Amino acid sequence: MLTQLRNIVQSVAASADLHQALQTLVQQTCVAMHTECCSVYLANPEQASFDLMATQGLDPAAQVSLSFGEGLVGLVGERAEPINLAHAREHPAFKPFPATGEDAFQSFLGTPIIYRKTVLGVLVVQQHQPRQFDESEESFLVTLAAQLAVVFAHADAKGGWLNASQSPVLLEGVPASPGVGIANAWCDDSQPRLEDVAPASCLHVQKELDRLDAALDDASVEFRRLRKRFDKELQKEALAIFDLFVHLLNDPMLREDMTLRIQQGDEAAWAVRQTVETFSSRFAAMDDPYLKARAADVKELGQRLLYFLSEASSNHQPISSPIVLLARELTAGMLASIPRALLAGVVAEEGAANSHAAILARALGIPAVMGVSFSAPRLHNKSVILDGHKGLLMIEPAAPLLKEYQQLVQAEVSLQSTLDTALASPGKSQDGTRIQIHLNAGLSADSSIAINQGVDGVGLFRTEVPFLMQRRFPSEDEQVKQYRAILASYPDKPVVMRTLDIGGDKPLPYLSVDEDNPFLGWRGIRFTLDHPDIFLIQVRAMLRASLGLDNLKLLLPMISGVNELLEAKALIARAFEEVRQEAQLAGEVLAKPLLGIMVEVPSVLYQLDGIAQEVDFLSVGTNDLTQYLLAVDRNNARVANIFDALHPSVLHALSLIATTSDRHQLPVSVCGELAGDPVGAALLVGLGYRQLSMNTRNVAKIKYLLSRLSLPRLQKQTEQMLSLSEPGQVRTQMEGFLAEQGLDALVQIGRMR
Numbered sequence: 001m002l003t004q005l006r007n008i009v010q011s012v013a014a015s016a017d018l019h020q021a022l023q024t025l026v027q028q029t030c031v032a033m034h035t036e037c038c039s040v041y042l043a044n045p046e047q048a049s050f051d052l053m054a055t056q057g058l059d060p061a062a063q064v065s066l067s068f069g070e071g072l073v074g075l076v077g078e079r080a081e082p083i084n085l086a087h088a089r090e091h092p093a094f095k096p097f098p099a100t101g102e103d104a105f106q107s108f109l110g111t112p113i114i115y116r117k118t119v120l121g122v123l124v125v126q127q128h129q130p131r132q133f134d135e136s137e138e139s140f141l142v143t144l145a146a147q148l149a150v151v152f153a154h155a156d157a158k159g160g161w162l163n164a165s166q167s168p169v170l171l172e173g174v175p176a177s178p179g180v181g182i183a184n185a186w187c188d189d190s191q192p193r194l195e196d197v198a199p200a201s202c203l204h205v206q207k208e209l210d211r212l213d214a215a216l217d218d219a220s221v222e223f224r225r226l227r228k229r230f231d232k233e234l235q236k237e238a239l240a241i242f243d244l245f246v247h248l249l250n251d252p253m254l255r256e257d258m259t260l261r262i263q264q265g266d267e268a269a270w271a272v273r274q275t276v277e278t279f280s281s282r283f284a285a286m287d288d289p290y291l292k293a294r295a296a297d298v299k300e301l302g303q304r305l306l307y308f309l310s311e312a313s314s315n316h317q318p319i320s321s322p323i324v325l326l327a328r329e330l331t332a333g334m335l336a337s338i339p340r341a342l343l344a345g346v347v348a349e350e351g352a353a354n355s356h357a358a359i360l361a362r363a364l365g366i367p368a369v370m371g372v373s374f375s376a377p378r379l380h381n382k383s384v385i386l387d388g389h390k391g392l393l394m395i396e397p398a399a400p401l402l403k404e405y406q407q408l409v410q411a412e413v414s415l416q417s418t419l420d421t422a423l424a425s426p427g428k429s430q431d432g433t434r435i436q437i438h439l440n441a442g443l444s445a446d447s448s449i450a451i452n453q454g455v456d457g458v459g460l461f462r463t464e465v466p467f468l469m470q471r472r473f474p475s476e477d478e479q480v481k482q483y484r485a486i487l488a489s490y491p492d493k494p495v496v497m498r499t500l501d502i503g504g505d506k507p508l509p510y511l512s513v514d515e516d517n518p519f520l521g522w523r524g525i526r527f528t529l530d531h532p533d534i535f536l537i538q539v540r541a542m543l544r545a546s547l548g549l550d551n552l553k554l555l556l557p558m559i560s561g562v563n564e565l566l567e568a569k570a571l572i573a574r575a576f577e578e579v580r581q582e583a584q585l586a587g588e589v590l591a592k593p594l595l596g597i598m599v600e601v602p603s604v605l606y607q608l609d610g611i612a613q614e615v616d617f618l619s620v621g622t623n624d625l626t627q628y629l630l631a632v633d634r635n636n637a638r639v640a641n642i643f644d645a646l647h648p649s650v651l652h653a654l655s656l657i658a659t660t661s662d663r664h665q666l667p668v669s670v671c672g673e674l675a676g677d678p679v680g681a682a683l684l685v686g687l688g689y690r691q692l693s694m695n696t697r698n699v700a701k702i703k704y705l706l707s708r709l710s711l712p713r714l715q716k717q718t719e720q721m722l723s724l725s726e727p728g729q730v731r732t733q734m735e736g737f738l739a740e741q742g743l744d745a746l747v748q749i750g751r752m753r
C-alpha cells in the first residue's frame, strides 16, 4: 500500500501541468484500489463550486459543476470528511448527472483534499457493486488525499497548477521582520544545488573548459572582494572562510581533476560535482578533526563554483541595485554577503518569525517574510513589493498599489525620525518609572555592537556567530579578542554574554549531529556541559576579556534545572580561579562576574526558588519559552500561526517569573523578541519587568512608547489581559489600548507576531 501511495504522489508531483497531474491521479488510483471509477473535483472559490477536472470511469466530456454543499461531492466538501456509501443513489444529497454515465455505479467513497483547513477539492472512487468500501480502502484514499493536498498547495503557490492560467500576484507567508521593501526579486536558489547536478556529457570540450576557467576566475575575484569587504568591516570570522576558498581554488590537484573529467567528456557542472565529492570524502575520512572538518568547506566551495558556472550561462547580472532576495533557506552568511544598501527585503521558503535568521533580519532592519512557497524562475527579476508587516509578497504590482506602498515607506521614515527623538533620553514610563533598555547583539557581526547610544548596556550578547562562521572552534585567544571588543565598546555599562547556545536551528557546520528533534536535543548548556573543554575555553576567554573592564555578566542558556546550573557553576569557578591566578601574576585583579540563567525551558518555572539562591539575575528568553511551553517549533512555517508569545499561558508564566524574582529581589530582564514588540514591551512593563533587552532597531520605538504610557493604567490593563483565555484577544485588546493612548501608528510599524 505504502509503495503504491508513494508512487501515485510522486507521479502526480512530477507532472508538468494540472491536467496531466489529475489524469495520472485518477488512472493510478483506479489501478491501486482495483476500482472502476475515480474522479477528482477541484474547488472553484469564485464560483463557489466543485468542478469535475479529471475522471477514469465517467464520461470525460461531461461538464459537471456542483455548488458548495450540493450533491454528495458538495457534502463531502462541506463536512470536510469522507462519505462512504454502498447505495449512493439512495442518499438524500445524491444529485444525478446522467450525462456522465454514472448510472452504472452503485457505491461511492468521497474524501476531501484539505490543505491547512481549506478544502481544495474532493477525490471520489465509485464501484458497480453495491458495497461499502472497507476500512483499509477508506484510509488509503484519506491518506492519498492528505498527501495530494500538500502537492497541490505547493504547486499552486509556485504558480503552476491551480492558477495555471495566471502567474500568482500575491504570495502569503509569515511576517518575520517589519517594513516594506520595493525592488526586483532576486532568486538565490534559481541556481542548482550541487547534489542535484545530474551526470551529463559535453560536445565541445574546449568550450566547457573555458566555462570552468571563467567560473574559477570569477570565484577567485569574488572571494577576494568579499575578503576585502569583511576585512574593512572587521568581520574577522568571515575572513578565514574566504582565505580558505581562495587557497582551495588555487590547489592544482582540484583544478587538474576537474579539467581531466571535462577532457574525458563530462559537462563542467558534473565534473565539479564529482571532483568535489571525491575530495570532500577524502577529507571526511581523515583522522585529524581539523582536516576532517574541511570536507564541508570543499562542498561549500563546490556549491559556490556551481553558482559561478550557472551565472556564466544564465542571465543573472551582478547585484548592483536594491533587490528583494528570495531564498529557500536564509542564512546569516547570505545576509552578510549582500551589502545592506542593496537588500530591500528577504523572502524565505523555510523558517518562521522566531527562527534565528528572522531575528537577524530584524536586527539588521531588513523587512522579511518567511514560509512562502514560490517558483524561483517565475519570480526572478520581477518587480515586487514585500510587506514585512503583513507577511505579503506582491508580484508586479499595479501602479496605484505601488504608489500606496511608496507613501507608506515615506510615512514610516517620518515616523521613525519622530521616534528617534526618544533615543537619547533614558527609558522611562510617562510617570517617571525607570525602565532599563538593553541591547541584544551578536547574532551577526553586525553594526549593533558599535551603537553604544541610548542603551543601558548589552542585555544579551549571543556568542554563536564566531562559532558558526568559522570552520572550526575558535581558539581562546580569538575569542578573547572578539569579546574584548564588545566589552570595551561599553566600558561603563554591563554586558551580558551568553555561553554557547548552538544546536536547534544553529548547528555547527563542522560538528554534524543528526537529530530528529534538534530543538529538544543537544543544544545550549547540554552540549557545553558534555564538552567542558569548549565551555571552559569560552568562559576563560570571557573572563580574560573582562580584565580591567569589569563589566562582564555571564548568562547560561537552556538551563532546565538546578543540577545543570550547579555543574556549570563548578566549571565557571574553575575557569575563574585559573584566570584569576594568571591575572594576579600579571599584577591584575579579576572581578567576579555576576551570573544568570536564561529562563526559557519551562521546567525552570517550577524551580525558581531554588535557582534564585544560586544566581545573581535572570533573563527571560521568550522565544524559546513560547516554543517549549506551547510545543510549537519556532522555526516551522506550518505552525507559525500558533506560535504566540502573547498566549495566555506564556503571560501567566511571565507573571510568575516577575513575581518570584520580585520576592527574591532578584534582577530580571527579558531578552526574547517580545521585549522589542510594542504590545509585548507594554505588557512586560505592566507585569513588573523593569529591564528589557532588544535589537538596536527597536530601542527608539520602545522608549518612545514607554514614555507615553502611565504605569498605573498599564498595570490595570495588563491585569485584565491575564484573565483572557483566547490568544488572539490579548493582542487585539492591547492594540486597542495602545491606540487609545495615541500610539496606533507605532503599533502598526512595530508589530511582530
Ligand code: PEP
Pocket (backbone or CB within 6 Å): 359, 460, 462, 501, 600, 620, 621, 622, 623, 624, 625, 671, 672, 673
Ligand atoms: C530566547 O529564546 O528568547 C532568546 C533570547 O534566545 P535565542 O533566541 O537566541 O534562542
Ligand code: MG
Pocket (backbone or CB within 6 Å): 557, 598, 600, 621, 623, 624
Ligand atoms: Mg533561547
